[in-house]
Every structure is written in C-alpha cells, then in structure tokens.
Amino acid sequence: MVPANATRTAEKTFREMIRLFGLLEKVMQPYFARFGISGSQWGVLRTLHRAELEGLTGLRLTDLGDRLLIRPPSVTGIIDRLERVGLVVRDGSPEDLRAKLVSLTGKGRQLVGQVLAVHGEQIERVLGCLNPIEQERLHRLLSRVGLHLESLLAGREAGED
Amino acid sequence: MVPANATRTAEKTFREMIRLFGLLEKVMQPYFARFGISGSQWGVLRTLHRAELEGLTGLRLTDLGDRLLIRPPSVTGIIDRLERVGLVVRDGSPEDLRAKLVSLTGKGRQLVGQVLAVHGEQIERVLGCLNPIEQERLHRLLSRVGLHLESLLAGREAGED
C-alpha cells in the first residue's frame, strides 16, 4: 500500500500525460495535413526512409508493425491508403512467398524530403518551451517510464494473466 | 535557426513521447477491459462522477466534450454506447430544449466505485518506477509543454493561419 498523497502525485502526473497526448495530436494533425498525410502515415513513410538509409530495399508489413508498435491489420490499412495515392508500393518478397516488401516510390521519397526539411522546426515549435537541459531531463524520465511499461507488457505476454 | 544537436535532443524527446503514449494505451486497454469499458468510456464516467461531487445533476454533451477535449460527434458516439449498456442516461434539459443532460445510472455509479477502488493501485503500477520527486518533476515538465501547446492551439483558432 502507498500513502494517499503519493497516489495523488502519481494520479495528477498520469492525467497530465493523457491530456498532453490529446493536445499533441491536435497540434500535429493540421501540420501533417498540409502535406496531405496523417501522423500514422508519416510514421510509415519515415520508417521506410530510415530503412533505405540502412541499405534495405523494402520492409515487410510485420517489420513495419514491430517498429511502429501496431498490429498487422492496422499496417495493412495504412499501407492500402498510402499505396492508393502512390506514395508506397507492395512487392512480393523473393525469399518468402508469404511476405510482401513495402518501399517508397519516387513520389513518396520526395514527400519525405519535403517534410524532413521543416520537421526540426515543427518539433522546436512544440518543445521550444523547454530548454535543451529540460528536454533532456524530460527524455530521461519518459524513457524510464517507457522501459517500465515495456517490461509490464512483456510480462503479460508471457502469460502472467 | 537552432543548432543541430539541440534539434536532435528535441527530436528524440518528441519520439519518446509518441512511443510512450502508444505503450500507455497498450497497458491501460486490458485494465479497463476487465470492467467491460474502454479508456474513453472511463473518461466520461469519471467526469460524470466528478460532476456529481460538484453537486451537478447532469452534464450537457458539450460540457463533456470541453472537459475531455473531444468534439461533439465523438461525445455522441461514446454516450450512445454507454447508454446502450445502461451505465448512463440522456435527459432533456428543462432550461434549454436543445440540450441534453447526461448522468450516471445506479449501475454506472456502482461501476465507477469499483474502478476507483483499484485505480490508485493501477496508476502506481504505471508510474511506480519513478519516486514521488521524479513524478513531480515529470508532472511539472509535462504541464509546461501542455500549457505551451494550448497557447499554440488558441493562437491557431484565433485565425493565425
């Protein structure tokens, strides 16, 4: 059991996290909309771009899901819509006939360049109210909570239900 | 213009925020599922419970949306589902024939009690990896970013596009 005022500190911090999450979506959504994409779609495009820099020619849907922490059906949907507008293509993998490799088209690569050109500035707009030391402190606290939550989730998967 | 490594600090902090929110949803979703509700539904139930403590007999959908930072159609949907399972009721407001007052049913009030009985413990499970001082520090940093984002959004509404 934990003292009541410690619980209150945890609870207000928790609530602020939830609130900030909502605010962040509301700020980022119109920013990405200027490029005709959503935040989730940007996640996919950026991930594919990073994979290119690593020398990979394409990523399987499963790999995308792993990197973005979303499940296969969600990946299928986002890729469907990105493919429909020609930012991305699906090709069958030569090594595994079950798998498909997703990669950026020329148009997709160009869009990533456009976003990256102003992305640092946008993030600065969001976090500019903290100086670099405070940003670093925030990053460290968030990382610790993140690692903690990952271990909670790993435990659950292992069948501790 | 901002130095390159300051941008990198901001970016990794930003990315950690996004990642943490995804993890948080994955941890909280099964927790609420045990009570047969979703996180959004809990947001509504808790808000209605708070309103009762303030002496209000019901909240208008608009007020709920304001408190939860979601738009009217989203509120309509959540209330529809909560009403369907009998946790909440809609009554016409006597003062304004356009408005409807949402309030907890007995069943809803009972469920809120059940959740609240273990809620502090669950939040402790999430934030217990930080001591109270660190939690307080995290809260302060998040609050500052939250206030900053609110002012960004307020500016945009005022027509600075």
Added chain:
DNA sequence: TCAATTTAGTTAGCTTGCTAAACGAATCCA
C-alpha cells in the same frame, strides 16, 4: 417583431487502432 446568426446535438462518412478468423505458404517432425 422577425429575420439572421449562433448554439446543441446528431448523422454520414473518413482514418486508424483493435480482435477474431480465414487463407496460403513455409516449416517441423515423426
């Protein structure tokens, strides 16, 4: 007073997350 505007709520239709279930391809192992 009464027409115009604003406000409260809903509906329709989109995206994006989820789970459950289907499917074929790949792999394992007896």
Added chain:
DNA sequence: TGGATTCGTTTAGCAAGCTAACTAAATTGA
C-alpha cells in the same frame, strides 16, 4: 513423405477520433 503447426497477410467488424453538413432551439439586433 505427409500431417500438423506456425507465419505473414488479409478480411470483417467494432470503437473512437475527426470534418462537413444537417435540424431544431435560442439569441441577437435592425
């Protein structure tokens, strides 16, 4: 070799957010 199982993806269907467009009620103001 052949049957069982696992893997990668898709489909179906639900929840929850959004915008745009609508109805009905309230308010404003000329």
